[in-house]
Amino acid sequence: xKKQLVYKRFNRFWHWTQAGLIFFxxxxxxxxxxxxxxxxxxxAVRYHSNAAVVFMVLIVxxxxxxFTTGEWKQYLPTMDNLREQIAYYLDGIFRNAPHPTRKTVLxxxxxxxxxxxxxxxxxxxxxxxxxxxxxMYYRYxxxxxxxxxxxxxxxxxxxxxxxxxxxxxxxxxxxLYLITTGHTLTSxxxxxxxxxxxxxxxKK
Amino acid sequence: MKKSLIIFSVIALFLLTAIIxxxxxxxxPHPVAELKLxxxxxxxxxxxxxxxxxxQVKFTTPEQVTEACNACHTERYKEVMRSSHWNWSRExxxxxxxxxxxxxxxxxxxxxIGTQGNQQSCAKCHVGFGMNNADFSxxxxxxxxxxxxxxxxxxxxxxxxxxxxxxxxxxxxxIAEHVGQPQRSNCGTCHFYGGGGNNVKxxxxxxxxxxxxxxxxxxxxxEGVDLQCTACHVTRNHAMAGKVYSLSSMNRNxxxxxxxxxxxxxxxxxxxxxxxxxxxxTCHIPVYAKVNATKMSxxxxxxGRLRNGEPYDEDDADGNHAYMSIKGSFVWKKNVEPExxxxxxxxxxxxLGDKVDTNDVIRINSFNGSYDDRDSKIIPVKIHRARxxxxxxxxxxxxxxxxxxxxxxxxxxxxxxxxxAAAAGMKDVHLPYSGTYTFVNTEMYWPIxxxxxxxxxxxxxxxxxxxxxxxxxxxxxxxxxxxxYNAGVEVAGKVLILLSILGVAGHAAxxxxxxxxxx
Numbered sequence: 001x002k003k004q005l006v007y008k009r010f011n012r013f014w015h016w017t018q019a020g021l022i023f024f025x026x027x028x029x030x031x032x033x034x035x036x037x038x039x040x041x042x043x044a045v046r047y048h049s050n051a052a053v054v055f056m057v058l059i060v061x062x063x064x065x066x067f068t069t070g071e072w073k074q075y076l077p078t079m080d081n082l083r084e085q086i087a088y089y090l091d092g093i094f095r096n097a098p099h100p101t102r103k104t105v106l107x108x109x110x111x112x113x114x115x116x117x118x119x120x121x122x123x124x125x126x127x128x129x130x131x132x133x134x135x136m137y138y139r140y141x142x143x144x145x146x147x148x149x150x151x152x153x154x155x156x157x158x159x160x161x162x163x164x165x166x167x168x169x170x171x172x173x174x175x176l177y178l179i180t181t182g183h184t185l186t187s188x189x190x191x192x193x194x195x196x197x198x199x200x201x202x203k204k
Numbered sequence: 205m206k207k208s209l210i211i212f213s214v215i216a217l218f219l220l221t222a223i224i225x226x227x228x229x230x231x232x233p234h235p236v237a238e239l240k241l242x243x244x245x246x247x248x249x250x251x252x253x254x255x256x257x258x259x260q261v262k263f264t265t266p267e268q269v270t271e272a273c274n275a276c277h278t279e280r281y282k283e284v285m286r287s288s289h290w291n292w293s294r295e296x297x298x299x300x301x302x303x304x305x306x307x308x309x310x311x312x313x314x315x316x317i318g319t320q321g322n323q324q325s326c327a328k329c330h331v332g333f334g335m336n337n338a339d340f341s342x343x344x345x346x347x348x349x350x351x352x353x354x355x356x357x358x359x360x361x362x363x364x365x366x367x368x369x370x371x372x373x374x375x376x377x378x379i380a381e382h383v384g385q386p387q388r389s390n391c392g393t394c395h396f397y398g399g400g401g402n403n404v405k406x407x408x409x410x411x412x413x414x415x416x417x418x419x420x421x422x423x424x425x426x427e428g429v430d431l432q433c434t435a436c437h438v439t440r441n442h443a444m445a446g447k448v449y450s451l452s453s454m455n456r457n458x459x460x461x462x463x464x465x466x467x468x469x470x471x472x473x474x475x476x477x478x479x480x481x482x483x484x485x486t487c488h489i490p491v492y493a494k495v496n497a498t499k500m501s502x503x504x505x506x507x508g509r510l511r512n513g514e515p516y517d518e519d520d521a522d523g524n525h526a527y528m529s530i531k532g533s534f535v536w537k538k539n540v541e542p543e544x545x546x547x548x549x550x551x552x553x554x555x556l557g558d559k560v561d562t563n564d565v566i567r568i569n570s571f572n573g574s575y576d577d578r579d580s581k582i583i584p585v586k587i588h589r590a591r592x593x594x595x596x597x598x599x600x601x602x603x604x605x606x607x608x609x610x611x612x613x614x615x616x617x618x619x620x621x622x623x624x625a626a627a628a629g630m631k632d633v634h635l636p637y638s639g640t641y642t643f644v645n646t647e648m649y650w651p652i653x654x655x656x657x658x659x660x661x662x663x664x665x666x667x668x669x670x671x672x673x674x675x676x677x678x679x680x681x682x683x684x685x686x687x688x689y690n691a692g693v694e695v696a697g698k699v700l701i702l703l704s705i706l707g708v709a710g711h712a713a714x715x716x717x718x719x720x721x722x723x
Contacts, residue, residue, distance in 0.1 A: 013213065041664075057220045061213060093715060094718035136474075154684075155688070166698075166700055169704075170700045170703075173705055180712075
């Protein structure tokens, strides 16, 4: 076992900022949805819109970081070990069996994580951003005289945005639980806070 | 090096966010401060009419005053005689019904029902003299009443039941020497008292508006910009902007908030987006009848009860008529929350002689519009509900004869006989009356445009954006955030979250149990 820097400084900054934003956007978003009452509707709308802009700027930063550092390769889906990984969560984990996928700096994610995070990146987040932008700015085309792309009905936009929100909440619940499934109960959490994690030595 | 990169990212994140948020803030094309400046300039008359020799004479008839006006303002009377204030009618295109000449002259309402046959009384609010019956000559220039609108002395008064003639006590010479631009007091004398008393009809136009506080109306408050009616109802050659949809049908010549404020006057884009579908009045007039109550319903079917052979009145707790033998029973309300409808600027009307079924409430006027119609917006309305006289054989609303100078002519207010009043009234309008009558429920729609509140009192977001009991609860068929949701998505989403929690909890439980076993 060797202590290694797994999550670099920007990685952690991005992760925790995003975590905070998703929590805040869910709070304000479900208030706008009429399912919660906390900030008051008008404040909820204002906070949600402003937090959404912060989130989008963060996304631009993250995309830049992923491509300049090559970190995007972490999310390439793979079938290797997928079956074993599923079997681990359904069985091995209860018998204290070793993790089937070895975590390294160059390959931090197991095949299930790769699939789920890729799905978030190329499906859920884009749906949320696009529907969110339409929700916020649906009148802008008309403002500049482009009548043809004026949206007359918010329902479709709102329904997509709501579906995405439910998926994200569900993701967060499972994600929070899976923190506890590292080498020890807290090793994953510590790694995302400090950046360092004890990883198995690579076989030479 | 790495540390400075992170600090740079954080700073850049905040800066970029701030720039984006800043740039979405629209500029205001017509700042309120500029409008205030523009409208604070008071009109200075160019003529002092009391110095004119032609007016320093003893006028004995109101027609003499009009002739004196016309001697200098030689063409003005023609403008008045083209107006609906004079003609009580105008050509209107009614969608689905074509071009009709409609107005007070021939359209019914659900208050005092109609002017026909009752001209002598109703003409108290006609800009003319001598309208004693249906034979009134609409082309006699001497009958134009200039004083009703141009008296600035505040002393002009039209007599009751005298065909529009001034009260005999009025000093005509004094009025003639003190004329000027119309004030709230001129317009209000008729428009605040329509339907036979203060605030009976509109709800948002009543005597408190002669000199309203800012809480009642931000625009007309004398402590504020002190707008007169004609500031918005801009008048050129005696043709006024704006009209009320009790009598008009077309989306033309309207006087709107946007003409001064534009349709994007707010600092917040979210709020500006509302103006695509929501009229300004909807949020900015949270309640109407703020000072004095307005009539919400009128039941004619109870009219005609007599005590010792005499008609009588009864007041409600606030001192408003709850019952009058001549008119029936009323309900009055103060500080009323409007009802809301879609409106595209065109309206339909019940026109005299229209055959209608009584299965539904009969709409005396109704507003066209819907969510899907891109010209429609949600507007606040007062809906006046009534029970009024109807001919079940001919299936028409009845124009009864109400007013007559003496008994025996069939007028309800003298003889209290519905059958005679219906027969006489329908004869006046040349329509058949079967000899049987009943009472039916009717509705009349009045847009609420006045009594604009201070911005602090504006309707709050959550008064509409809420799941239950919102102000717009009656308007369905469109998605409003905070109120609407897709039921299927809602159930699926909740199931998904529940399954996630159960799955995680179950998994954790098995892990804990398995861990114990291993020990």
